[in-house]
Each structure stands twice: as C-alpha cells, then as structure tokens.
Amino acid sequence: MNDGRMSLGRKLLLSRSSSVLIVLVVLVLGFAILSPEHRFVDPDNLKVLLSLGSEFSIIALGVGLLMVCGEFDLSVGSILVFCSFVFLRLFEAQVPLFFSALTTILVGAALGIINGLITVRAQIPSFVTTLGTMMMWRGLALLFSGGEQKGCDVSTVPSRYFLPFFTGRIGGVFPAQAFWFIVFAVFLGILLHYHRFGNWIYATGDNRDAARAMGINTDLVKTVCFMIVGVLCGFVACAQIARTACFTSRAGEGWELKAVAASVVGGTSLRGGVGSMVGIFIGALTISVIENGLVVMRIPYFWTYVVFGLVIIFSVLSSMYIEKKQREAHR
Amino acid sequence: MEWVRNFLRYRAANTFLVFIGLVMFFSLLTPNYLFVDRRNLAALGKLFPDLGVVALGVGVLMICGEFDLSVSSVLPFCSYVFVRLLYRGFAPFWAFWAALGVGALLGLLNGLITVKTKMPSFITTLGTMMFWRGVLYIWSKMMPAGIRNLVPSGSLFERTFAGTVGSFFPVQALWFALFAVILGILLHYHRFGNWIYATGDNRDAARAMGINTDLVKTACFMIVGVLCGFSACMQAVRIGSFAATQGIGFELRAIAACVVGGTSLRGGVGSMPGIVLGALTIPILDNGLILLRVPVFGISAFIGIATILFVVLNSYVERKTR
Amino acid sequence: MERQNGEPLVRMVNIHKWFGRVYALRGVDFEVYRGETVGLIGDNGAGKSTLIKILSGYHQADQGEIYFEGQKVRISSPRDARKLGIETVYQEQALAPNLSIARNIFMGREPVRRWGIIDRKVMNEESMKALANLGLRLRSPDLPVVTLSGGERQGVAIARALHFKAKLVILDEPTVALSVKEVEEVLEFVRQLQREGISVIFITHNLYHAYDIAERFVVMARGKKMADVKKKDTSPEELSQLVIKSAFAE
Numbered sequence: 043m044n045d046g047r048m049s050l051g052r053k054l055l056l057s058r059s060s061s062v063l064i065v066l067v068v069l070v071l072g073f074a075i076l077s078p079e080h081r082f083v084d085p086d087n088l089k090v091l092l093s094l095g096s097e098f099s100i101i102a103l104g105v106g107l108l109m110v111c112g113e114f115d116l117s118v119g120s121i122l123v124f125c126s127f128v129f130l131r132l133f134e135a136q137v138p139l140f141f142s143a144l145t146t147i148l149v150g151a152a153l154g155i156i157n158g159l160i161t162v163r164a165q166i167p168s169f170v171t172t173l174g175t176m177m178m179w180r181g182l183a184l185l186f187s188g189g190e191q192k193g194c195d196v197s198t199v200p201s202r203y204f205l206p207f208f209t210g211r212i213g214g215v216f217p218a219q220a221f222w223f224i225v226f227a228v229f230l231g232i233l234l235h236y237h238r239f240g241n242w243i244y245a246t247g248d249n250r251d252a253a254r255a256m257g258i259n260t261d262l263v264k265t266v267c268f269m270i271v272g273v274l275c276g277f278v279a280c281a282q283i284a285r286t287a288c289f290t291s292r293a294g295e296g297w298e299l300k301a302v303a304a305s306v307v308g309g310t311s312l313r314g315g316v317g318s319m320v321g322i323f324i325g326a327l328t329i330s331v332i333e334n335g336l337v338v339m340r341i342p343y344f345w346t347y348v349v350f351g352l353v354i355i356f357s358v359l360s361s362m363y364i365e366k367k368q369r370e371a372h373r
Numbered sequence: 374m375e376w377v378r379n380f381l382r383y384r385a386a387n388t389f390l391v392f393i394g395l396v397m398f399f400s401l402l403t404p405n406y407l408f409v410d411r412r413n414l415a416a417l418g419k420l421f422p423d424l425g426v427v428a429l430g431v432g433v434l435m436i437c438g439e440f441d442l443s444v445s446s447v448l449p450f451c452s453y454v455f456v457r458l459l460y461r462g463f464a465p466f467w468a469f470w471a472a473l474g475v476g477a478l479l480g481l482l483n484g485l486i487t488v489k490t491k492m493p494s495f496i497t498t499l500g501t502m503m504f505w506r507g508v509l510y511i512w513s514k515m516m517p518a519g520i521r522n523l524v525p526s527g528s529l530f531e532r533t534f535a536g537t538v539g540s541f542f543p544v545q546a547l548w549f550a551l552f553a554v555i556l557g558i559l560l561h562y563h564r565f566g567n568w569i570y571a572t573g574d575n576r577d578a579a580r581a582m583g584i585n586t587d588l589v590k591t592a593c594f595m596i597v598g599v600l601c602g603f604s605a606c607m608q609a610v611r612i613g614s615f616a617a618t619q620g621i622g623f624e625l626r627a628i629a630a631c632v633v634g635g636t637s638l639r640g641g642v643g644s645m646p647g648i649v650l651g652a653l654t655i656p657i658l659d660n661g662l663i664l665l666r667v668p669v670f671g672i673s674a675f676i677g678i679a680t681i682l683f684v685v686l687n688s689y690v691e692r693k694t695r
Numbered sequence: 696m697e698r699q700n701g702e703p704l705v706r707m708v709n710i711h712k713w714f715g716r717v718y719a720l721r722g723v724d725f726e727v728y729r730g731e732t733v734g735l736i737g738d739n740g741a742g743k744s745t746l747i748k749i750l751s752g753y754h755q756a757d758q759g760e761i762y763f764e765g766q767k768v769r770i771s772s773p774r775d776a777r778k779l780g781i782e783t784v785y786q787e788q789a790l791a792p793n794l795s796i797a798r799n800i801f802m803g804r805e806p807v808r809r810w811g812i813i814d815r816k817v818m819n820e821e822s823m824k825a826l827a828n829l830g831l832r833l834r835s836p837d838l839p840v841v842t843l844s845g846g847e848r849q850g851v852a853i854a855r856a857l858h859f860k861a862k863l864v865i866l867d868e869p870t871v872a873l874s875v876k877e878v879e880e881v882l883e884f885v886r887q888l889q890r891e892g893i894s895v896i897f898i899t900h901n902l903y904h905a906y907d908i909a910e911r912f913v914v915m916a917r918g919k920k921m922a923d924v925k926k927k928d929t930s931p932e933e934l935s936q937l938v939i940k941s942a943f944a945e
Binding site: 306 | 491688
Binding site: 232236237238239240241242244245248249251252253254255256257258311315316 | 751753772773774777783785789790791792793794798799801802803804805807810811812813815
C-alpha cells in the first residue's frame with residue numbers, strides 16, 4: 043500500500059481516519075477496563091462482537107461507499123428483511139442451499155438496482171426513493187410472510203459448506219463473519235482508492251456536472267453503488283439466517299440510520315465526494331463496539347441511543363474541524 | 374379553461390387530484406361505503422392530526438431547507454413531561470404549556486446546533502433523535518403511565534383536546550385546521566414566510582439581502598418542536614396515557630407527507646395547501662386500505678410505492694412544464 | 696496566429712435549439728479556423744453558453760449541422776466531443792474540489808494497469824508535466840483542488856485540455872470572480888494555448904479581457920449572431936457599442 047514517499051494525499055487521509063481510530067481505541071480500552079470482570083475482552087464476547095457486529099458492518103461498508111458517490115440508502119434494513127424472506131421461501135422449497143444463497147444475493151442486487159434506477163431516471167433525491175422502497179420492501183416481506191418469526195433451521199440440511207462459510211470459525215477462533223467483513227472492506231477499499239471506477243465514484247459525488255462533462259456515466263456509477271449495497275444486504279441476509287436459524291420480520295430495523303452514523307463517524311461527508319474505506323471500516327467497528335460494550339456493561343440498551351447521538355455529533359464536529367484546519371494549512 | 378391550466382401549475386394540484394381520486398375511490402369501493410361512514414370519518418378526523426400537526430411544522434422546515442428527524446423522539450419526550458407534571462399535581466393547563474415549552478426548547482437546540490456548527494440538519498437531528506430517545510427510555514423506563522384519573526373524560530381540558538364539536542366533528546381536526554391556517558398565513562402572506570422561502574431556495578442570496586437565515590432556520594425548528602409538544606398532549610389526552618412508542622416512524626412519514634404534498638427536498642419549494650393535502654393523504658390511504666381489508670403489512674408497502682410514484686410524477690410534471 | 700485559408704476547423708451551420716418553449720438559438724452560423732482565437736461575446740441569455748455546449752456535446756441541436764475538419768459530425772455526448780479534440784473549460788463545473796489535481800486532470804481518462812487499477816506513478820508524472828507545459832507551478836499533484844486559488848484552478852482545467860491534445864479549447868467565462876492578478880495568469884495560460892496552435896473560443900462578458908486575447912469577435916444577442924468582426928477592424932469601445940446595440944435591436 044505504501045509507495046515509498048508519503049504523499050500529501052495519504053497524509054490527509056490518515057489524519058481524518060486517525061481521529062476516528064483514536065476514538066475507537068479509547069472506547070475499546072474503556073470497555074475493556076470498565077466492564078465487570080473485563081468481560082468485554084473475554085474471548086467469548088469478542089467472538090460475539092465480531093460475528094454479530096460484522097453483519098451490520100458489512101452493510102455499513104456499502105452504505106458508506108454509496109455516500110461517497112453522493113447518495114443515501116435508507117432501505118437497507120428492508121432489503122435485508124426481504125432477502126431473508128426470499129431465502130426462507132427457497133429453503134422451504136428445498137432448493138439447495140448454495141442456489142438459495144446465490145439467488146438471495148441476486149435479489150439483493152436487483153433491489154439495489156431498482157433503487158438506483160428510480161433515483162437516476164426520475165432524478166429524485168435518493169433520500170426519497172429509499173424512503174419509499176424502505177416501506178415497500180419491508181411491507182411486502184411482512185405481507186407475504188405473515189409478519190411472524192419463522193424457524194429456518196439451516197442445520198437440518200446436510201451441507202458441508204454453507205454453515206461454515208457464513209458462521210464458521212477460522213482456526214477455531216476467528217468468526218467467519220468478521221473475515222468476510224475484512225474481505226469486503228479490502229475489496230471495496232481497493233475499488234474506491236486504487237481503481238479507476240473509484241475515481242469515478244469520488245468524481246460523481248464531489249462534482250457530478252464535472253464528472254459528466256468529463257464523460258463519466260454518473261447514472262451508471264450511482265446505480266452500481268446502489269447495487270453493491272443490495273448485494274451486501276443479500277449476503278448478510280444469508281449470514282444472519284445461518285447464524286440465527288430463523289427468519290425474523292424485524293431484521294435490520296434501524297440499521298439504515300446506524301449505517302449512516304457509522305459512515306459519518308468514519309469521516310464520510312454527507313455531501314459526497316469525501317470519505318475513505320478505512321474510515322468507514324473503523325466507523326462501522328466503532329458502532330458495533332459501542333453496542334456490544336454497553337450490553338457487556340449491563341447498561342440498559344436505551345443508553346446506546348444516547349451514546350450514538352453524542353458520538354455522531356462529536357465525530358461530525360471533529361471531522362469538520364479537521365477539514366477546516368487542512369484547508370488553512372494549504373493557504 | 375384558463376383557470377384549469379393555472380391551477381395545474383401548482384405542485385399541490387397533483388396532490389389535490391390524487392387526494393380527490395383517493396377519496397372517490399375509497400368512498401365507492403369500500404364495503405358498505407364504510408369509508409364515508411360518519412364513524413369512520415370521525416375516527417379519521419381524530420387520528421390523522423397526530424401526524425398532521427407535526428407534518429405542518431416539518432413541511433415549513435423543509436421549505437426553509439432543513440430536516441428534522443428527531444420528531445419521533447421529541448414527541449414522546451414532551452408527552453412524558455406532560456404526564457409527569459400531571460402526576461406531580463400540576464394542573465393540566467400548566468402541564469400543557471410546559472410540554473410546549475419543552476418542545477420549543479428541543480427545537481431551539483436542534484436549530485442552534487445546526488446553524489452554529491453548520492452541520493447538515495439530517496445529521497444533527499439524527500443525533501438528537503437518538504439522544505433524546507435514549508434519555509426518554511432511561512427516564513421513563515419504557516413504562517406507560519395512565520392519566521385518565523388526572524384528566525377525566527368530560528373535563529374541559531379533555532374536551533379541548535379530544536372532544537367533539539357538535540357531537541361528531543373531532544376537535545383534533547379543528548386544531549389541525551387552525552394550525553394549518555396560521556402557518557399558511559405566515560408562509561404565504563407574511564414577510565417571514567418570504568424569508569423562509571428565500572432561505573430555502575438560495576441561502577446565500579437571502580443573506581446577501583439582509584435576511585438572518587440562522588434566525589429563520591432556528592425559528593422553524595422551534596415551530597416543529599412546539600407542534601410536536603402539542604401533538605404529544607393531544608395524543609396523551611386521547612389515549613389516556615403516555616406510551617413510549619408514541620411518534621415512532623413519524624419522522625419519515627411526516628417527510629413523506631410533505632413530499633407527497635409537493636414540497637421539495639432541496640428547499641424553497643412547497644405550499645401549505647400541498648402540505649395539508651399530503652398530511653391528509655397518507656392517513657387516508659392507510660384508513661381506506663384497512664377498510665378494504667388489505668392486510669396491515671401490505672399497507673406500508675403500498676404507501677411506499679405510492680410515495681415513490683408520487684414524487685416521480687411530480688418531478689416529471691415539473692420537467693415538462695419548465 | 697495567421698488564419699489559414701480553406702476549411703475552418705469547426706463550422707456550425709444554421710443551428711436551432713429549443714428548451715421547452717424557449718427559443719434559445721435561432722439559426723446560428725459559427726466557425727472557427729485553425730489556430731484562431733475567437734471571442735464570443737454578448738449579454739446574458741444571448742445563447743453563447745448554449746452554442747458552445749452543443750459543440751461540447753452537453754446539449755444536442757434541434758436543427759442544423761456541425762462540420763469538424765471538413766467532415767460532418769454528430770456530437771451526442773461530451774465523450775464524442777473530446778474524441779474529436781474539443782475540450783471545454785467551464786466556469787463552475789470544471790473540477791471536483793475535494794479530489795487531487797492528478798485525479799482531476801485524468802478524470803474519466805485515468806491511466807490504468809491491469810484490471811483497471813490506476814497507475815498512480817504515470818498519473819502523477821503526467822500531471823506534473825501537463826502543469827509544467829502551461830507554466831503552472833504547483834507543489835504536488837496530490838493536493839486537493841479546493842486548496843488552490845481561482846486562477847490556479849482554471850490553470851489546472853486548461854492544463855487538462857492542453858494535455859489531451861485538444862484541437863479546440865472552449866473557455867466559458869474563465870475570468871469570472873477572479874482577481875486582477877489571477878485574470879492575468881489565466882490570460883497567460885490562454886496565450887500558451889495559442890502558442891501551441893490550438894484554436895480557442897473565449898466566452899466572456901468582459902470585452903477588455905476578450906479584446907486582449909482574441910483575433911476575431913462574434914457578437915450574439917437573443918439567440919442570433921449579430922456581428923462578426925476581426926480585431927483589426929474594430930476597437931473595444933466599438934465592440935461594446937455593438938453589444939449594447941444588439942441587445943436592443945430586433
């Protein structure tokens with residue numbers, strides 16, 4: 043990743059992400075020290091943190107990427123539950139697990155593409171499109187499923203690969219979900235920072251007109267980003283069912299705002315064109331750590347809201363402050 | 374036919390047509406014409422203002438270019454303040470004003486954070502939404518708190534907020550209409566309304582013309598807060614208790630109502646008639662579909678589709694007439 | 696630069712354009728010869744921007760033809776325009792503020808290695824070269840454009856056009872909102888383009904800037920071409936009179 047000389051751009055990137063990293067480290071240390079019997083760093087808890095937290099974090103990666111290209115997706119929770127429902131039906135129809143998973147992911151991609159097409163074709167703000175699709179997909183999923191929780195015990199089907207793929211432990215310890223989180227983060231990071239498509243994402247988010255004038259198909263870029271979000275939702279839907287062995291109609295509730303929070307905490311700008319995969323990665327981890335830490339410390343779940351609220355405001359403020367300082371440094 | 378063409382130029386015209394269409398559709402097609410049954414309309418009239426009153430404020434705020442996602446937390450917070458004061462022995466009259474005051478304060482806070490830090494309101498209110506929700510949950514421990522004995526049925530206070538006029542017209546609807554008229558006059562006839570539009574349409578131009586855009590935005594946030602407080606009291610009196618689940622989902626539904634009513638997400642565009650119609654349309658859609666025996670879950674899917682179709686239609690019409 | 700005899704580099708014939716009910720261009724003929732700098736002037740709403748946006752592929756003419764180097768062409772997108780060698784520097788939309796200089800210069804045309812991975816070394820080196828060609832001295836190609844001054848930003852946009860072997864560079868109001876010093880910087884960049892033999896269309900409100908730089912002036916008003924004069928046949932004062940008269944004429 044280093045090309046010897048530390049370019050100015052790299053320094054800027056690091057300085058924004060580094061403030062987020064500091065926050066994360068402080069939180070981790072805080073929870074480690076303050077939790078009763080240091081339960082936070084207990085291996086079992088860490089496994090839970092990494093497996094559960096990664097489900098949300100994977101989706102947050104996609105939402106962050108989309109924000110860099112200048113759009114929002116408030117429907118991620120609904121896409122997740124709809125895909126879960128699709129998987130459930132396929133499972134009940136005794137379709138081989140591999141194909142069920144594949145189809146689920148494709149359905150997620152399709153829902154993402156729909157979000158993208160509506161947004162770019164009708165030229166309406168994605169905020170609104172995904173508000174609508176959010177209600178739509180969850181509503182449909184609830185409608186067709188009857189709104190309950192349904193058992194979907196995947197372990198009843200003999201499959202050597204499905205469960206370990208999504209819920210296994212590498213070396214008996216490291217949760218597969220966290221592994222996938224890292225894999226996706228690396229892949230999307232390379233896409234965003236090193237690939238030409240990533241430059242198109244930045245350009246589209248930073249100055250859409252300039253990008254179009256330079257021949258970049260911004261509609262395509264946005265639709266692809268929406269699709270990526272959908273794919274990740276489909277993937278996590280499979281992982282979640284693999285872990286919980288059931289379909290629940292409340293899957294992913296509230297995740298859309300958490301995902302935006304994770305991206306914002308990670309230094310992504312709400313206006314688009316600014317953000318880094320490293321930042322989003324750390325931001326997603328931070329949100330997961332906060333949730334898990336509060337549970338471990340037996341703090342009522344309600345406090346998470348208070349903390350999230352403060353974390354969001356604090357990180358946006360510090361992000362803006364850093365931005366200001368950088369700009370002044372170059373005058 | 375000239376007046377027809379002029380009429381259609383208003384964005385709210387689309388909403389109006391759809392509104393009329395929906396009303397006719399449901400009137401004719403619900404079994405036994407249940408939709409237009411007096412009792413159903415009365416129930417509608419009682420319930421839609423819960424969201425409607427809040428949507429009025431959210432719409433005005435959107436016109437000035439900002440969003441408030443925290444309404445779903447501010448509303449139950451004010452409700453709890455109201456209920457707790459009643460428990461403490463305060464008269465409903467004072468508890469009511471206190472709730473409004475709290476709403477105003479929370480709105481003020483949203484406004485100040487947004488304008489002083491120049492953070493996008495989407496984010497500020499996301500943060501305050503989470504913060505106040507957490508505080509409320511901790512404080513109330515999520516327990517409902519009945520107030521029937523403190524605000525007995527038939528008492529003046531109860532009748533002011535949850536009674537009926539002429540034995541069937543719900544007073545909530547009257548309050549909605551009152552606020553709609555007041556805010557409508559403010560928005561369309563008062564100079565402050567012009568400042569609201571200017572701030573939303575081109576903030577820099579407005580500032581260059583000497584308009585204090587920070588003040589305008591903060592005032593709009595406070596309006597939302599006060600209306601949340603009002604709706605909270607209305608709900609509490611009608612239900613007879615505080616419930617921590619009051620107001621859930623309001624933030625997005627209020628925005629949806631405004632958007633359906635022709636308010637632009639970019640600011641500077643929107644009208645009170647449009648917002649009123651939007652605030653009516655969504656609950657009507659809800660009600661009508663329920664009467665048509667559409668399964669409950671299907672309804673929110675429907676509203677989602679309808680919102681999208683609506684905005685697409687609006688934007689298409691806009692581009693054609695430009 | 697002497698005008699070469701024969702075919703113009705670009706010839707637009709009888710261009711009409713409607714935006715909904717607004718008749719933006721009413722049968723405009725316009726040409727630019729090789730190596731020539733043409734000042735396109737006129738008041739607001741005259742149609743100057745629309746005309747060059749058609750040349751840049753941002754809009755399409757409803758009627759009329761375009762000839763480039765003698766061949767009839769269809770410019771249906773900015774990509775088509777650039778393939779022909781037409782580069783445009785817009786006033787506001789030229790650069791992405793938060794992206795680095797290098798990423799801006801190569802926006803949409805990033806040099807890649809295998810599988811689309813950006814070749815950063817090439818991108819940075821070529822960027823510095825492009826800037827140097829224009830005489831623009833900047834510290835590093837990784838600087839975000841937002842940290843540059845107005846004049847430097849225009850310089851980057853012009854360097855981009857120069858680097859990609861443009862045959863025609865269109866500058867849409869390049870000196871608006873710039874300080875006196877920055878304006879001189881930008882005019883010097885344009886002179887560099889002229890030295891390279893590139894044709895330039897320079898759109899501006901400011902007659903004095905245009906007069907300094909251009910050899911020929913085309914005056915537009917309300918969608919029509921009102922005048923076409925060579926610099927040696929006129930003066931800034933006369934030009935200004937022409938513009939004012941055209942604004943009121945029918």
